[in-house]
Amino acid sequence: xxxxxxxxxxxxxxxxxxxxxxxxxxxxxxxxxxxxxxxxxxxxxxxxxxxxxxxxxxxxxxxxxxxxxxxxxxxxxxxxxxxxxxxxxxxxxxxxxxxxxxxxxxxxxxxxxxxxxxxxxxxxxxxxxxxxxxxxxxxxxxxxxxxxxxxxxxxxxxxxxxxxxxxxxxxxxxxxxxxxxxxxxxxxxxxxxxxxxxxxxxxxxxxxxxxxxxxxxxxxxxxxxxxxxxxxxxxxxxxxxxxxxx
Amino acid sequence: xxxxxxxxxxxxxxxxxxxxxxxxxxxxxxxxxxxxxxxxxxxxxxxxxxxxxxxxxxxxxxxxxxxxxxxxxxxxxxxxxxxxxxxxxxxxxxxxxxxxxxxxxxxxxxxxxxxxxxxxxxxxxxxxxxxxxxxxxxxxxxxxxxxxxxxxxxxxxxxxxxxxxxxxxxxxxxxxxxxxxxxxxxxxxxxxxxxxxxxxxxxxxxxxxxxxxxxxxxxxxxxxxxxxxxxxxxxxxxxxxxxxxxxxxxxxxxxxxxxxxxxxxxxxxxxxxxxxxxxxxxxxxxxxxxxxxxxx
Numbered sequence: 001x002x003x004x005x006x007x008x009x010x011x012x013x014x015x016x017x018x019x020x021x022x023x024x025x026x027x028x029x030x031x032x033x034x035x036x037x038x039x040x041x042x043x044x045x046x047x048x049x050x051x052x053x054x055x056x057x058x059x060x061x062x063x064x065x066x067x068x069x070x071x072x073x074x075x076x077x078x079x080x081x082x083x084x085x086x087x088x089x090x091x092x093x094x095x096x097x098x099x100x101x102x103x104x105x106x107x108x109x110x111x112x113x114x115x116x117x118x119x120x121x122x123x124x125x126x127x128x129x130x131x132x133x134x135x136x137x138x139x140x141x142x143x144x145x146x147x148x149x150x151x152x153x154x155x156x157x158x159x160x161x162x163x164x165x166x167x168x169x170x171x172x173x174x175x176x177x178x179x180x181x182x183x184x185x186x187x188x189x190x191x192x193x194x195x196x197x198x199x200x201x202x203x204x205x206x207x208x209x210x211x212x213x214x215x216x217x218x219x220x221x222x223x224x225x226x227x228x229x230x231x232x233x234x235x236x237x238x239x240x241x242x243x244x245x246x
Numbered sequence: 247x248x249x250x251x252x253x254x255x256x257x258x259x260x261x262x263x264x265x266x267x268x269x270x271x272x273x274x275x276x277x278x279x280x281x282x283x284x285x286x287x288x289x290x291x292x293x294x295x296x297x298x299x300x301x302x303x304x305x306x307x308x309x310x311x312x313x314x315x316x317x318x319x320x321x322x323x324x325x326x327x328x329x330x331x332x333x334x335x336x337x338x339x340x341x342x343x344x345x346x347x348x349x350x351x352x353x354x355x356x357x358x359x360x361x362x363x364x365x366x367x368x369x370x371x372x373x374x375x376x377x378x379x380x381x382x383x384x385x386x387x388x389x390x391x392x393x394x395x396x397x398x399x400x401x402x403x404x405x406x407x408x409x410x411x412x413x414x415x416x417x418x419x420x421x422x423x424x425x426x427x428x429x430x431x432x433x434x435x436x437x438x439x440x441x442x443x444x445x446x447x448x449x450x451x452x453x454x455x456x457x458x459x460x461x462x463x464x465x466x467x468x469x470x471x472x473x474x475x476x477x478x479x480x481x482x483x484x485x486x487x488x489x490x491x492x493x494x495x496x497x498x499x500x501x502x503x504x505x506x507x508x509x510x511x512x513x514x515x516x517x518x519x520x521x522x523x524x525x526x527x528x529x530x531x532x533x534x535x536x537x538x539x540x541x542x
Contacts, residue, residue, distance in 0.1 A: 007348035014340035015333060083331025086298055087388065090325060091348040093297045093314040245299040 004092055004101035012075060012105055021071035022109075025064045025150065026117040032060030033121040037128040048129040054142045055210050057125025061146055062179075062211065064117065065153040065202065068110060069174040072157025075106050077167040089246050099162065099238055106158055110151040118146035145208040148223065152205060153178065156230045162237025177229075178202045198222075201229045249274050249396045249427035250295060254304035257290050257451075264290045265451040267304070272429045272446075274395065277422045279442030279459075280431040283534055287451035288431040289327070292400050296325055308396065320349040324389030325398040329381040334374025338365055338384055341373055346391050359387040378405045386417070397421055399430040403437055415441050435530035449534045463529050471497040471505060474518035481516075484508055494518070 012018050037056045040048055048056075076099075079085040092098040122142055126134065157174050164170040178201055185197035197203055198214040206212035207222030214222060250272035257265040265287040272278045282288050293299040295306050297313035308316065308323055316322050332341055342356045360366045363383040368376075373384060382402065389397055399418070403411045418441055422428045432438050438445060438459075445462050447455040455462055473488070473495040475481050482490045485508060487499040497505060502519050509516055 003348055003350045007344045007346075010340060010344040010347055011333075011336075014337065014344070015335040017335065078333060082333050083328055084333050086293075086296075086327055086331060087345060088348075089298055090296050090323075091320055091345055093316070093319055245293070 001097065001101065004097060005105055007091070008101045008105040012109060015078070017074050017078065018071060018109075021067050021074070022113045025067040025071075025113065026120065028064040028067060029058075029060040029117040029121040029146075030124055032063065033057045033125040034128060036060075037125040041129050047132050050131040050134050050138060051210075053126055053129040053131040053134075054122065054138060056129065057122045058118070058142060058146050058209050058211065060121055061118075061149065061206075061209055064150060065178060066175060068114070068150045068154040069157030069160075069178060070171055071110075072106060072154035072159075073161035073167060073170040073174060075102050075158055075161065077161040077165060077170050080165040081167055086246050095241050096238060099241055103155065103158065103234070106154060107151060110154045111147060114147040114150035115143060118143045118150070121146075142209065145210075145219065145223075149205055149208050149226075152223070152226055152230050153202075156201075156233055159230060159233030159235075159237045162241055163233060199225050201226060204229075248272070248310075250306065250308055250429060251310075252291070252295070252304070252306040255291065255294060255301055255306050256303035257287070257294060257299060258302040263451050265294070265301075265448075268448065268451065268453055269304075270446050270453060270456050272427055273444070274427040275422060275425050276443040277418050277428045277430060277441050278444045278446060279438035280429060280446050280448070281435065281438055281530065282431075282433065282448040282454075284433050286433075286448050286534075288433075288448065289400055290451075291448075292325070292327065292398055292429075292431060295398065296323070296327075318349040318392070320345065320351065320392035320394065322392070322394055323396045323398065324392060324394040325400075326382075326385040326389045326402055327398075327400045329378065329385040332373050332381065332384065335372055337370050338373050338376075338387075339369040341384065342387060342391060345388055349392055351391055355391055355393075359390045362390060363387040379407060379410045382406060382410065382414070386414070394426070396427040397429065399428070401431055401433070403432070403434075411437075435527045439527070447530070447533060454533055463523070469498075469521055469523050471500065471502050472518060472520045472522050473497060473505060473509075473516065475509070475514060475516045477514050480512070480514055481505075481509055484512055484514070 036059050037053065040052065040056045079088055088098055089095060122139060156178065160173045161170040164173055182200045182203045185200040185203065188196055195216065198217055203212050204217055204222040205226030207214055207217055208219045217225060248271045252268055252270050255265055255268040256263065268291065280288055290299060294301050295308060295313065313319060313323070338360065339356060342359065343353060346353060346356050360369050363386050365380065365383055365387060368380065373381065376384065402414050406414065418428050418430060430441065442459055444458055445455060473481055474493065478495055482488050482495050485497055485500060485505055488495040488497040502521050506519055
């Protein structure tokens with residue numbers, strides 16, 4: 001397995017799209033944090049409290065999640081686009097081992113970059129808003145939550161990429177499932193409609209970073225629900241990867 | 247041990263059979279040409295050998311095992327399928343490094359194969375800018391990475407200039423001479439005539455011939471004797487069994503010796519008396535004419 005991890009690391013680090021998508025993720029996190037907390041500070045009557053400051057600092061996650069998902073998609077769809085997937089499968093014919101290698105390398109990369117980007121976004125946002133009191137636990141939880149959430153979004157992309165095998169198709173699927181349909185779901189009528197909306201992909205996942213509301217799910221249970229969505233996409237992709245001709 | 251053994255191998259896509267009940271062995275120490283018109287099922291067969299496509303029926307073993315069961319398969323089998331199937335953004339070196347690492351092949355081997363294929367100078371360049379000839383060399387470098395006993399090349403000379411063709415031909419001969427198994431597909435008989443020792447010919451997914459190159463020629467058509475003379479009509483009358491063309495006489499039932507003796511006795515001067523070997527191309531056309539997917 002270590003061989004496959006080294007190989008996948010070489011692949012992911014040696015293309016520009018990795019650098020670009022990660023840079024965009026970080027730029028969106030930090031840039032939007034500065035923009036939003038700046039306007040928060042200037043429009044607020046009194047001091048901005050810690051909870052608002054943290055939420056404002058992490059608002060960029062709404063966009064950064066798509067950059068991470070795109071990188072996740074590209075990790076496998078770029079191999080389908082070029083035909084390089086055949087070279088990869090000739091080298092590692094046990095297909096699930098290949099996919100596992102991609103998942104592990106992507107997860108590690110994403111955790112590091114997301115943690116740095118989230119910490120930077122919070123640092124900038126908190127420096128601008130200067131909340132009067134700042135519980136350390138809340139800040140650490142926010143960094144941890146954003147890091148895990150962004151990584152889960154990337155894995156959602158990787159699962160969809162494995163399933164769809166086609167970059168534009170998988171990116172559109174990711175946008176639909178992560179951004180459009182969760183909004184549409186909130187318009188569903190009745191108690192059941194509300195329940196569906198709360199459990200729908202990012203609506204549940206964003207509870208971990210305090211960017212979503214739910215009456216039935218907490219931050220961690222919400223994230224758990226999101227991980228189930230991610231797992232379903234990944235397992236469906238894995239089953240098809242095993243079965244289909246390359 | 248037989249390097250590659252296909253047994254009743256079949257592949258169906260929907261209702262169409264791309265490969266049907268194909269059985270053959272590929273032996274080490276020689277270049278085996280895998281020949282057939284476009285669409286005959288050569289690439290599909292190669293993909294099944296490499297575990298990329300799943301057979302609809304039958305099986306194919308590499309060194310006695312299914313490809314997917316090989317541990318570090320690249321150390322056993324090297325293959326060039328589609329030279330352009332590489333991520334254009336990666337450098338030649340990194341492309342090969344990722345492949346090498348996946349099979350525990352030391353990084354130093356990357357430099358070696360780049361040297362062998364003559365790409366050392368451009369190792370750091372992004373492969374997206376490579377010409378087809380360079381991409382083909384890169385694909386061959388990838389196939390050689392694991393120093394494998396078995397090599398598969400799918401249409402390796404397609405789109406290459408004469409230099410490149412000669413280089414690949416020489417390389418394949420050398421690899422076979424080292425005792426390796428070389429299995430190379432082509433739709434060009436003329437190419438195989440110069441490279442292969444043995445031929446496996448398929449058409450419409452079925453086996454047409456599994457034979458040595460010499461036998462293949464002999465089996466399908468005969469040679470003939472070409473005679474030219476200023477008094478061609480007289481020669482034709484003399485030998486009786488010839489077929490008269492405007493500028494020469496074509497004789498299949500007599501040897502050069504017999505024709506020469508006959509015309510000498512009659513005192514007819516000759517400009518040419520040659521035994522013409524049937525071309526492999528002609529033999530191939532003859533054999534596959536019924537199995538062309540599309541014919542003009």
